[in-house]
Amino acid sequence: MLGKRRRLAILAERSFTPREAKTAVGVLRYRREEVVAVIDSTRAGKTAQACAGTGGVVAVVADMTAAAAAGADTLLIGIAPQGGELPVEWRPALREALERGWDVVSGLHVFLGDDPELAQLARATGAHLFDLRRPPLERRIASNRAAAVDALVVLTVGTDCNVGKMTTALEITAELDSRGLKSGFVATGQTGMMIADHGVAVDALPADFVAGAVEALVIEAARDARVVVVEGQGALHHPSYSGVSLALLHGACPRALVLCHWAARARSHIAGEAVNEYSLPSLVAARNACEEAARWVHPARVIAVSLNTSDLEEDAARAECRAAERELGVPASDPVRFGAGPIADAIEAELENAEN
Amino acid sequence: MLGKRRRLAILAERSFTPREAKTAVGVLRYRREEVVAVIDSTRAGKTAQACAGTGGVVAVVADMTAAAAAGADTLLIGIAPQGGELPVEWRPALREALERGWDVVSGLHVFLGDDPELAQLARATGAHLFDLRRPPLERRIASNRAAAVDALVVLTVGTDCNVGKMTTALEITAELDSRGLKSGFVATGQTGMMIADHGVAVDALPADFVAGAVEALVIEAARDARVVVVEGQGALHHPSYSGVSLALLHGACPRALVLCHWAARARSHIAGEAVNEYSLPSLVAARNACEEAARWVHPARVIAVSLNTSDLEEDAARAECRAAERELGVPASDPVRFGAGPIADAIEAELENAEN
Numbered sequence: 258m259l260g261k262r263r264r265l266a267i268l269a270e271r272s273f274t275p276r277e278a279k280t281a282v283g284v285l286r287y288r289r290e291e292v293v294a295v296i297d298s299t300r301a302g303k304t305a306q307a308c309a310g311t312g313g314v315v316a317v318v319a320d321m322t323a324a325a326a327a328g329a330d331t332l333l334i335g336i337a338p339q340g341g342e343l344p345v346e347w348r349p350a351l352r353e354a355l356e357r358g359w360d361v362v363s364g365l366h367v368f369l370g371d372d373p374e375l376a377q378l379a380r381a382t383g384a385h386l387f388d389l390r391r392p393p394l395e396r397r398i399a400s401n402r403a404a405a406v407d408a409l410v411v412l413t414v415g416t417d418c419n420v421g422k423m424t425t426a427l428e429i430t431a432e433l434d435s436r437g438l439k440s441g442f443v444a445t446g447q448t449g450m451m452i453a454d455h456g457v458a459v460d461a462l463p464a465d466f467v468a469g470a471v472e473a474l475v476i477e478a479a480r481d482a483r484v485v486v487v488e489g490q491g492a493l494h495h496p497s498y499s500g501v502s503l504a505l506l507h508g509a510c511p512r513a514l515v516l517c518h519w520a521a522r523a524r525s526h527i528a529g530e531a532v533n534e535y536s537l538p539s540l541v542a543a544r545n546a547c548e549e550a551a552r553w554v555h556p557a558r559v560i561a562v563s564l565n566t567s568d569l570e571e572d573a574a575r576a577e578c579r580a581a582e583r584e585l586g587v588p589a590s591d592p593v594r595f596g597a598g599p600i601a602d603a604i605e606a607e608l609e610n611a612e613n
Numbered sequence: 614m615l616g617k618r619r620r621l622a623i624l625a626e627r628s629f630t631p632r633e634a635k636t637a638v639g640v641l642r643y644r645r646e647e648v649v650a651v652i653d654s655t656r657a658g659k660t661a662q663a664c665a666g667t668g669g670v671v672a673v674v675a676d677m678t679a680a681a682a683a684g685a686d687t688l689l690i691g692i693a694p695q696g697g698e699l700p701v702e703w704r705p706a707l708r709e710a711l712e713r714g715w716d717v718v719s720g721l722h723v724f725l726g727d728d729p730e731l732a733q734l735a736r737a738t739g740a741h742l743f744d745l746r747r748p749p750l751e752r753r754i755a756s757n758r759a760a761a762v763d764a765l766v767v768l769t770v771g772t773d774c775n776v777g778k779m780t781t782a783l784e785i786t787a788e789l790d791s792r793g794l795k796s797g798f799v800a801t802g803q804t805g806m807m808i809a810d811h812g813v814a815v816d817a818l819p820a821d822f823v824a825g826a827v828e829a830l831v832i833e834a835a836r837d838a839r840v841v842v843v844e845g846q847g848a849l850h851h852p853s854y855s856g857v858s859l860a861l862l863h864g865a866c867p868r869a870l871v872l873c874h875w876a877a878r879a880r881s882h883i884a885g886e887a888v889n890e891y892s893l894p895s896l897v898a899a900r901n902a903c904e905e906a907a908r909w910v911h912p913a914r915v916i917a918v919s920l921n922t923s924d925l926e927e928d929a930a931r932a933e934c935r936a937a938e939r940e941l942g943v944p945a946s947d948p949v950r951f952g953a954g955p956i957a958d959a960i961e962a963e964l965e966n967a968e969n
Contacts (some may be wrong), residue, residue, distance in 0.1 A: 366752065366819060392819075396722065399853045460821040463722060463748075464857045467820045494909045496863045497755045501820045503849075504856025538909070546909055553850045553894070553902055 258291055258331075258451055259362065259387055265292045266324035266359075268350055269335035273297035273308045273317060275567065279419055280364055281335030283448040285312035286593075287427060294318045294327040295335070296350065310567055321353045333362040333451070343367050351375060358382040364389045364447025366461055389447040390461035397469030404510035404555045406479035408441075409608050412511035413489040413563070416543045418498060420519040421593075422489040423449050425563040425600070428592035429515065430486045432601040438608075441478035443487040445471060445505060460490055460501045467501060468508030475509050484604060487511065493546045494538045503550055510555040513607050514547055515600055516540065516585070520577040521568040540584050560607055561600040562589035614647055614687075614807055615718065615743055621648045622677070622685035622715075624706055628692050629653035629664045629673060631923065635775055636720055637691030639804040641668035642949075643783060650674045650683040651691065652706065666923055677709045689718040689807070699723050707731060714738040720745045720803025722817055745803040746817035753825030760866035760911045762835035764797075765964050768867035769845040769919065772899045774854060776875040777949075778845040779805050781919040781956070784948035785871065786842045788957040794964075797834035799843040801827060801861060816846055816857045823857060824864030831865050840960060843867065849902045850894045859906055866911040869963050870903055871956055872896065872941070876933040877924040896940050916963055917956040918945035 258265070267285070269278040273295055285292055285305050292315050295305055301319035305312025318324055324332075332354035334347070343351075343365055351369070354361055355378035361369060368388040369375050379386050403410060411429065413422040426442055426449075433440040442449075444456025457474060459467045471487065478485045487509045491498030518540060538546065544559045551557035562581045566574035574591060581589035588599035614621070623641070625634040629651055641648055641661050648671050651661055657675035661668025674680055680688075688710035690703070699707075699721055707725070710717055711734035717725060724744040725731050735742050759766065767785065769778040782798055782805075789796040798805075800812025813830060815823045827843065834841045843865045847854030874896060894902065900915045907913035918937040922930035930947060937945035944955035 366821065401852045461819045463817045464820040464823045464860065465722065465816040465854065467856050468853055493859075493906075496757045496866075496910045497824055498821060499863045499909065500823050500856040500858075500860025502856075503859040504820065507852045507855045510852075546905075549902075549905055550849075553855065554852045 258288060258454060263291050263331040264328050265331050265333045266321070266327070266329035267292060267295045267333045267335040268347060269295055269297045270347065270350070271297060271299050272336050273300050275309050276419065278309065278335045280448045280451070282309050282311055283423060284333060284335070284451055285309060285315065286424070287452040289313065289315065293329050294324045296320065296324055321350055325357060329359065331360045331362060334365060343369070352378060355379050355382055355384045358384050360385040360387065362387045362389065362451065364451070364458065366390055389450050390458040392462045393457060396463070396466045397473050398466070399468030399472045399508045401510060401555065403472045403475040403508065406476060406485070408479040408482050408485045409513060409604065409611060410475055410479070410485045410487065410509055410511040411513045411515060411604060412487045412506065412509050412557070413515045413517050414502070414506070414543070414547045415489060415492045415517040416494065416537050416540070417492050417519065417522065418495060420517045420522070421563060421565040422517045425515055425517050425592055426486045426488045427452065428597040429600055429604065432597035433484055433604065436601065438484060438605070439482050440484040440486055441482035443471070443474045443478050443485060445474070445488045445490055449488045459505065460498070464500065464504070467504035471505050471508030472510070484608065489517070492543070493550055494543065506547065506551055506557070507554045511551070511557045512611070513604065514551070514557050514559045515561045515563050516544055516547070516559045517563045517565070518543070518581070519565040520574070540581055544585055559585065559587060561587050561603040563600060564589060564591045566591040566594055614644055614810060619647045619687040620685050621687050621689045622680035622683070623648060623651045623689045623691040624703060625651055625653045625691035626703065626706070627653060627655050629656050631665050632775065634665065634691045636804045636807070638665050638667055639779060640689060640691070640807055641665060641671060642780070643808040645669065645671065649685050650680045652676065652680055677706050681713060685715065687716045687718060690721060699725070708734060711735050711738055711740045714740050716741040716743065718743045718745065718807065720807070720814065722746055745806050746814040748818045749813060752819070752822045753829050754822070755824030755828045755864045757866060757911065759828045759831040759864065762832060762841070764835040764838050764841045765869060765960065765967060766831055766835070766841045766843065766865055766867040767869045767871060767960060768843045768862065768865050768913070769871045769873050770858070770862070770899070770903045771845060771848045771873040772850070772893050772896070773848050773875065773878065774851060776873045776878070777919060777921040778873045781871055781873050781948055782842045782844045783808065784953040785956055785960065788953040789840055789960065792957065794840060794961070795838050796840040796842055797838035799827070799830045799834050799841060801830070801844045801846055805844045815861065816854070820856065820860070823860035827861050827864030828866070840964065845873070848899070849906055850899065862903065862907055863910045867907070867913050868967070869960060870907070870913050870915045871917045871919050872900055872903065872915045873919045873921070874899070874937070875921040876930070877922070896937055900941055915941065915943060917943050917959040919956060920945060920947045922947040922950055
């Protein structure tokens with residue numbers, strides 16, 4: 258991760274659940290071999306698996322001292338709170354990490370490197386502060402160039418935030434690669450960047466440049482891939498983040514969309530925090546919105562559904578997949594639970610369509 | 614403007630036309646009494662009116678020396694180039710302005726205050742550098758709150774960039790005020806901010822916070838207005854800027870939309886620079902897209918059309934208005950040429966509807 262193999266302590270104090278600590282969960286799922294501990298004093302002594310449904314026997318520990326004893330050399334901030342600010346109660350842990358000379362990896366909207374105290378501490382011990390959301394200096398304006406790549410561009414879209422758009426994109430990429438079909442994953446958020454070691458956190462770019470950044474990433478990834486799988490962000494129906502979702506759709510110019518949904522969720526998970534009266538759209542409404550919005554610039558079609566069924570028993574999960582298939586007339590799967598096979602099949606069919 | 618009455622020299626070197634210098638044109642139209650000269654050596658000796666169709670007898674001059682002779686005390690950068698960078702050939706004029714102790718007002722994406730040479734010069738002479746696109750420190754996440762204001766919220770939307778969304782919003786506001794109907798203008802771009810002395814340049818915000826910034830501006834403006842008129846940005850069909858347009862639509866939660874279009878334009882004016890094969894949508898397609906996208910969060914209806922007919926003879930201009938009215942079944946006008954009366958009538962009707 259970020260230039261070298263690391264021994265990560267993931268900070269998720271009081272928050273180490275799948276819904277609150279999505280960065281932690283993503284890193285544990287796809288970079289587990291680099292994680293030595295998760296810090297959450299309220300869950301110390303448990304395993305990551307027991308708390309987050311992934312991460313196996315990685316230990317949850319109470320504090321930095323225990324993380325150090327586990328051999329950590331890097332502190333990774335494991336949550337992506339709404340608004341992206343740094344909880345004040347985490348500052349002591351950040352100070353301690355830097356005093357120990359550990360690098361710190363952050364995906365917050367606020368930049369640790371701009372914090373005089375933390376920057377000074379890092380300088381003193383030679384530690385690195387990685388602010389993954391800091392915009393790259395290069396600014397690009399999108400102009401439909403991604404529509405011209407030879408690769409099949411696939412974008413994951415969703416009914417809400419935090420439904421599995423990144424996970425779905427990663428699972429699809431892995432499945433295609435296992436079939437010998439060269440694919441490229443485009444990370445568009447901080448957790449995706451931690452996992453892929455490249456990409457841009459587009460939601461932190463000046464808004465004019467979001468589509469242009471995605472366009473550049475797609476063109477780059479398409480150079481040596483037959484399928485480019487782009488991590489989506491937000492949702493067109495989400496009042497807070499719809500602009501980022503549309504910029505991604507129009508910047509990436511996908512031809513195929515995979516619609517992601519958290520099966521047991523009827524209202525947005527952030528409803529309690531800020532969003533008033535925000536009911537989730539139906540799968541049909543979400544599909545129609547994405548296809549309609551794509552048409553404004555470059556047509557795209559939903560070719561598969563990806564469900565997060567982690568709240569459900571297996572029978573219920575399979576029933577949800579079948580229901581989604583009947584509803585939209587395309588394959589559906591929970592790629593983490595049942596594999597990305599049906600989604601990859603749909604992508605292969607689309608690829609054959611295009612190449613014939 | 615910006616805290617005091619100014620004597621502005623507007624820099625528009627080699628670019629003083631309505632299409633290239635839209636910031637200059639906006640300031641000349643709505644803040645003419647503060648403009649003493651426009652700098653464009655290729656058009657020196659002409660009047661602003663002759664070059665830009667507005668600005669009356671304000672003189673176009675060849676250089677900074679002539680602008681100083683006209684009594685300028687502030688240099689305003691009069692273009693908003695795509696990408697927002699500072700043309701290198703303008704640097705000498707900026708240096709000279711600062712050396713003279715003039716304030717400099719900029720709406721570029723690049724911040725003059727971050728340029729070591731310019732910042733140093735400003736410090737030396739006590740001049741102010743106003744970077745209107747620098748994001749405010751406060752960051753907000755939108756959550757449908759603007760849907761709850763008592764005022765009628767009207768948003769100008771468009772078929773393209775640079776079609777008259779700001780001008781339309783300003784003309785509507787002035788017309789409503791002249792009718793004794795208290796209205797508030799919400800500036801969402803740098804030129805609107807220069808004219809209104811408040812607002813936020815939303816296209817330069819980190820993308821996650823665009824809708825939230827607009828929401829806050831609408832709530833603020835609604836405190837003492839019956840109608841809030843929000844300046845739109847970009848277009849849903851525009852591959853470069855659609856994300857900003859959607860964030861505005863979902864952040865402002867308007868109930869009424871005024872669709873703006875440059876009557877004689879069939880292809881995007883930036884087609885030659887970056888956007889490949891981008892044909893403008895029809896009025897019907899643009900209306901449908903805006904109403905569809907609004908429905909995802911908060912329904913809105915196009916209640917009037919605003920045409921920029923500046924390229925057309927008067928008969929042709931009137932014919933375009935009639936054609937738009939037939940096409941969409943709502944009033945249409947060129948508010949600069951024929952007045953905003955028909956659009957204000959539609960707003961008043963909507964207001965009565967809502968209050969009954």
